[in-house]
Amino acid sequence: MPSRFTTADIERVAQLAQLELGPEETEMFTRQLDEFLDYAAEVLAIDTSGIEPTAYVASHPLSDRDDEVRPSLDRAAALANAPDPAPAAGLFRVPRVIG
Amino acid sequence: MTPSSPLRALRDAVASGECSAVDAVRESLSRIERLDPALGAFLTVAGDRALARAAELDAHRDRWRGAPLLGVPVAVKDNICTCGVRTTAGSRMLERFVPPYDATAVARLERAGAVIVGKTNCDEFGMGSSTENSAFALTRNPWAADRTPGGSSGGSAAAVAADLTPAALGSDTGGSIRQPAAFCGIVGLKPTYGRVSRYGLIAFASSLDQIGPLARTAYDAALVLTVIAGADGADATASSEPVAEFTAALTGELRGVRIGVPRSMLAAGVDAGVLRSFDEALDVLAGRGAELVEIELPHARHAIGVYYLIATAEASSNLARYDGVRYGLRVPPAAAGPGEDADNSLRAMYARTRRAGFGPEVKRRIMLGTYALSAGYYDAYYLKAQRVRTLILRDYDRAFERVDAVAAPTTPSPAFRIGERIHDPLQMYLGDVFTVSAPLAGLPAISVPCGFSAEGLPIGFQLTGRRFDEAMLLRIADAYQRDTTWHERRPPVHA
Numbered sequence: 001m002p003s004r005f006t007t008a009d010i011e012r013v014a015q016l017a018q019l020e021l022g023p024e025e026t027e028m029f030t031r032q033l034d035e036f037l038d039y040a041a042e043v044l045a046i047d048t049s050g051i052e053p054t055a056y057v058a059s060h061p062l063s064d065r066d067d068e069v070r071p072s073l074d075r076a077a078a079l080a081n082a083p084d085p086a087p088a089a090g091l092f093r094v095p096r097v098i099g
Numbered sequence: 100m101t102p103s104s105p106l107r108a109l110r111d112a113v114a115s116g117e118c119s120a121v122d123a124v125r126e127s128l129s130r131i132e133r134l135d136p137a138l139g140a141f142l143t144v145a146g147d148r149a150l151a152r153a154a155e156l157d158a159h160r161d162r163w164r165g166a167p168l169l170g171v172p173v174a175v176k177d178n179i180c181t182c183g184v185r186t187t188a189g190s191r192m193l194e195r196f197v198p199p200y201d202a203t204a205v206a207r208l209e210r211a212g213a214v215i216v217g218k219t220n221c222d223e224f225g226m227g228s229s230t231e232n233s234a235f236a237l238t239r240n241p242w243a244a245d246r247t248p249g250g251s252s253g254g255s256a257a258a259v260a261a262d263l264t265p266a267a268l269g270s271d272t273g274g275s276i277r278q279p280a281a282f283c284g285i286v287g288l289k290p291t292y293g294r295v296s297r298y299g300l301i302a303f304a305s306s307l308d309q310i311g312p313l314a315r316t317a318y319d320a321a322l323v324l325t326v327i328a329g330a331d332g333a334d335a336t337a338s339s340e341p342v343a344e345f346t347a348a349l350t351g352e353l354r355g356v357r358i359g360v361p362r363s364m365l366a367a368g369v370d371a372g373v374l375r376s377f378d379e380a381l382d383v384l385a386g387r388g389a390e391l392v393e394i395e396l397p398h399a400r401h402a403i404g405v406y407y408l409i410a411t412a413e414a415s416s417n418l419a420r421y422d423g424v425r426y427g428l429r430v431p432p433a434a435a436g437p438g439e440d441a442d443n444s445l446r447a448m449y450a451r452t453r454r455a456g457f458g459p460e461v462k463r464r465i466m467l468g469t470y471a472l473s474a475g476y477y478d479a480y481y482l483k484a485q486r487v488r489t490l491i492l493r494d495y496d497r498a499f500e501r502v503d504a505v506a507a508p509t510t511p512s513p514a515f516r517i518g519e520r521i522h523d524p525l526q527m528y529l530g531d532v533f534t535v536s537a538p539l540a541g542l543p544a545i546s547v548p549c550g551f552s553a554e555g556l557p558i559g560f561q562l563t564g565r566r567f568d569e570a571m572l573l574r575i576a577d578a579y580q581r582d583t584t585w586h587e588r589r590p591p592v593h594a
Binding site: 010013014016017018019020021022025028029032033035036039040042043044046048051052053054055056057064065073077078080081082083084092094095096097 | 195196197199200292305306332335336398401403404405407408415419422423424425426427428429432443444445446447448449450451453454457459462463465466467469470473479480482483484485486487488489490492524525528540541566
C-alpha cells in the first residue's frame with residue numbers, strides 16, 4: 001500500500017508545528033505516521049452517526065471561584081527562567097520581528 | 100488486619116517519637132545514595148533542602164501533631180513543579196527550569212508533613228511507556244537491570260519498589276502511573292479526572308492528565324490520596340466533589356461487591372503468565388465474597404487508536420508554549436557560512452529551539468497531533484476519535500449499572516527489555532491496551548501487584564471504578580492485599 005504521506009506533506013505539518021526536522025527525521029516520521037494511521041483506520045470505520053463528541057469528561061461540580069483580583073507571580077520571578085530577559089524593562093527579549 | 104504499610108509505619112514512628120523526621124529523611128537519602136547510581140530513579144536529589152525541612156518538623160513537633168504524613172519522605176515525578184527545585188519533565192527543553200511555585204499536590208503533601216526528597220525520572224513530558232524517552236537518564240527496573248521500569252512515571256515506580264521512599268507522586272495520561280506500578284510490583288492509582296488539582300503539573304494532554312500516588316499498599320495510597328485530593332482555586336477542572344478519609348473505606352469486606360470481567364478482551368495478546376496471575380487474583384477476590392460478573396466493553400479494543408489521536412492532538416497544542424521566549428531552552432542563530440545570511444527571524448528561532456529541545460517521541464506526537472488537527476483532517480481524525488471516545492465512555496456507564504468495578508490485567512506482559520520497543524512506536528503504544536480506556540472515560544483506576552512471571556518479573560491487575568469512587572477501588576485492593584503477600588516481596592536491588 002502506498003504511503004499516504006509524501007515528504008512534502010510531512011514538511012508542511014512540521015511547518016505548522018514550528019518544528020525543524022532533519023532529513024532522517026522526515027523519512028522516519030513519514031513512515032511511522034503512516035503506520036499509526038493504518039492502525040487507527042479501524043477507528044475511522046466505526047459508525048458514529050448521531051454520537052456526540054466527548055472533548056473531556058466534565059467532573060461536576062467544578063471548582064469555580066469568584067472572579068476577584070489576586071496577587072500573581074512577581075515580575076522578577078516570571079523573568080527568572082527566561083533565556084533572554086530584559087529585567088530593567090520587565091520584558092522578554094526576542095529576535096527582531098519588524099524592520 | 101490491614102497489610103503492613105511502610106508509609107503508615109514510618110509516619111507512626113515519627114509521630115510517636117520513635118524516630119525523628121530527620122532520621123526518616125536521612126535513611127531515605129542514604130538508600131538513594133547507595134542504590135540509585137545503579138537504578139537511575141532520580142534526576143534531582145534535594146538532600147539539603149529535605150533535611151532542613153525535616154529538622155523544622157522536628158523542631159516544631161507540637162505544631163505538626165496529627166499531620167497525616169509527618170516526616171514521610173516522598174519522591175515527585177519531574178513533570179510536577181517544585182518551587183526552587185529544578186523540574187525538567189525529562190526534557191532538554193526544561194533542563195535548567197526552576198519553577199517559581201509549587202504544584203498544588205506538592206504544597207498539600209508538605210502541608211501534611213511530608214518531605215520531598217527529590218525528583219524522579221520520566222519519559223519526556225510524560226510521553227512514553229518505558230522512561231527511555233527521558234533526555235537525561237536511563238532508569239532500570241529494580242527487579243531486573245535489563246528491563247524497563249515502565250513509564251512514563253518509571254522513576255517514581257522504581258524509587259518506591261526499591262524502598263528509596265515509601266511513596267511517590269506520578270502522573271497518568273494513558274497509564275503512566277499504573278503501568279510502571281505493575282512493572283515494578285507496587286500499587287499505582289490514577290484518580291478520577293478532576294479529583295486532584297493539576298496546578299503545577301506540566302501539561303501533556305489536558306483532557307486526560309491526572310496526578311496520583313504510587314505506594315506499596317492500597318492503604319498507603321489512600322493516605323496520600325486523601326491529602327492531595329480536592330478542589331483548588333488554581334485549577335478549574337479540580338472538582339469540589341467531597342473528599343472522604345479514604346482509609347476509612349478499607350474495611351476488608353467484599354461481600355456484596357460486584358466485579359466485572361471483560362473476558363472477551365483477554366482472548367488474545369495477553370501473556371499466559373499474566374492471565375494466570377489475573378485469574379488467581381479473581382479467585383482471591385471471590386474468596387472474600389466478591390461476585391464476579393462477565394461484562395462486555397465492545398469499544399475498548401479501539402481505545403488505543405482513539406487515545407493516540409486525542410492525546411497527540413492535545414499535546415501538539417500544549418507543547419506550542421515551548422518557543423524559547425519565556426522559559427526553557429533557546430537556540431541562538433547558527434553562524435552563517437561564507438556568503439550566507441543567518442536566519443535570525445523569530446520563526447527560525449522557534450523551529451531551531453524546538454528541534455534541539457524535543458526528543459524523537461515528543462516530535463513524533465507533535466507531528467501526529469498537528470496532522471490530526473490540521474485543516475481537512477480535523478473531522479476525519481480528531482472529531483471522529485472524540486465521538487468514539489463517547490462510545491467507550493458509554494460502555495463503562497453501562498457496565499457500572501451492573502458492577503462496582505471492572506477488573507483486567509494492567510498490562511498484557513511483564514516489563515519488557517530496555518531497547519526492545521523504543522524503535523517501534525506502534526509496538527510500544529499497543530502495550531497500553533488495558534490502561535488507556537480509564538482516562539478516556541475520566542474514570543479512576545488502580546494497579547495492584549498480583550504475582551510474578553516465570554522470570555521473576557512482577558505482574559499487576561487493574562481495577563477501574565465509577566467516577567469519584569476511588570474508595571471502592573482502594574477497598575477492593577486493600578482486601579486483596581490482606582490475603583496476599585506479593586507486595587511484601589523485595590527486588591534484588593534491595594541491599
